[in-house]
Amino acid sequence: MASTEKITVYNVADLRATTDDALLNYLNSLGLIQSHTLLDTRLALGFSAFLLSAACFAWDYKFGFESTKQYTLVAVALYTLLNGALTYWIMFVERGTIYAGSTKDGKTKIRVISDSKKPKTKGEAPVYKLRIDVEDVKTKKTQKIELERKFSEWFDANGRFVAAPFQTVLAQGVPLVGKLDPKRAVAAAPASGGQGLTKEQFAETPGYTAEILDAIASGLGESSTTATDQGAGKKRRK
C-alpha cells in the first residue's frame, strides 16, 4: 500500500510532489486517458526558444558580431516573444495543472491543479489544495471542485505515502472519480475536520481484509491486492 520511498514530512515541496505523482498514477489506473498537450506545448515553446539562442550563439561565434548583428537583433526580439509566450502559458494556461485527461468515451474532461499551503498555526500539518475541473464535453458545463486536506491524512509519521486514504479523499470529493472507483467512494466516513482516517473507520468499511488494514495502519504494507494501488509506488519527479 505504502510506497517504499520515504520522504521528509517537514518538506512541503516533497509532500506535494509525492502526492501529485500518486494522484497521476491513481487517475490513470482508473482508466482515464491522460492528455499531455499542456506540457508538450510548454516543451515546444521552451525548446524552440533554446534552439533559437543556440543558433544565435553559433553564428555569433563563427562570423563575429558586426556582420551578423541584424540577425542577432531579430533573434533577440523573437526570443523575447517566445519566452513571453512561455511565461504566459505557465502562469495563465497551465496554472499548476498536474493532470489533464478524459474518460475513455471522451465525454468528460478532467483537469487537476494542485497547490500546497503552510499551516497557520505551528505544529499543524500543511494542507494540500486541489482544484478539479470536470467538464462535460457536450454541454460545455464545468463542475468546479475545490478540496483542501491535510497531508497528514495520507502520510504516516515516517514519511511514507499511504494510498488508500488519499484515494478515498478523491473518490469521495470528486463524483467522476467516485463513479470510476465505487469501492473507494463508499469506503470510510466522509471528511471529519481534516483528521486522518483511523483504523476503526476503515474497519467499518466492507471490502478491507485484516491484512490490508494492518498494512494501512503500520504504513509498511508492500502487498498490492487492489488494482487501484498498482501505480502508487512509482515515483516521478518534475
Next chain:
Amino acid sequence: MLSALANPRQAAVQLMNFGLILSTAFMMWKGLSVISDSPSPIVVVLSGSMEPAFQRGDLLFLWNRNFVAETSVGEVVVYNVKGKDIPIVHRIVRKFGKGPEAKLLTKGDNNVSDDTELYASGQDYLVRKDIIGSVFAYIPFVGYVTILLSEHPWLKTVMLGLMGLVVVLQRE
C-alpha cells in the same frame, strides 16, 4: 532524485529549464549588445592604467552609438588592437580630423606615455571602428569575480558544476 530519468517528459522539462537559464543569460547579453551596438557592452577593468578613475575589477558599461556627437577627446573608450583579443580601457587624448576616418590617440591616465607602443606594429593611431564603446556608467569592484575566475580557471568548473547540480536536483 534521479528517478526523473524514468519519465521522458519530466526529464525533458528539467533539461529545458537548465537550457533556458543558459540561453536567457546569453540572449540578455546579446540584447544589450544590439542595443548598445557594441560586441561587448559590459567589460571589466583588468589593469590599473586608468587609476584613479577606474580600479582593477570595476565593471564598465559601454555605449557605441553616436546619436548626438562624435566620439571625441576626453572620453574613456574601450578598443581592440588588431590581432590581439584583449580590450583596453583608455582615454582619448588627441583627435585629428572628423568622421569615421578621424585619427585617434589614446593614453591611460596612470601611464607615463601614450598608447602608440600598445598598438599593433605599423599602427600609429586608432580609427572609430577600432573602438567598441565609450564608458557611460560603471559599478566599482563587482567585476573582480571575473578576474578571480580567469586567474583561477578551476573555479569556473566548480561554479558550473554547482549550478547544474542545483537545477537538476530541484523540483520547484
